[in-house]
Amino acid sequence: MNERTPAERKIIKEMADEMLRLGEGCTERQMLLKFTQAQINTYSEEARTIANRLSQREAA
Numbered sequence: 001m002n003e004r005t006p007a008e009r010k011i012i013k014e015m016a017d018e019m020l021r022l023g024e025g026c027t028e029r030q031m032l033l034k035f036t037q038a039q040i041n042t043y044s045e046e047a048r049t050i051a052n053r054l055s056q057r058e059a060a
Contacts, residue, residue: 004046011039015047020054 004012018034019026031040 008043011035012043012047012050015039015043016050016054019047019051 015031015035018031022030028040031044035043
């Protein structure tokens with residue numbers, strides 16, 4: 001993961017939380033209700049990685 005500013009880390013964490021809240025069927029359209037297209041393009045992969053890690057912890 002790239003070195004991120006505190007503001008970027010906050011967006012990524014919020015995006016990961018939203019992905020977890022929406023569940024496996026989460027769509028880009030749903031994410032656009034809360035995040036900009038630029039944020040999605042920039043941070044979604046990192047957020048998805050975090051969301052997957054968190055969901056695996058919850059399942060354990």
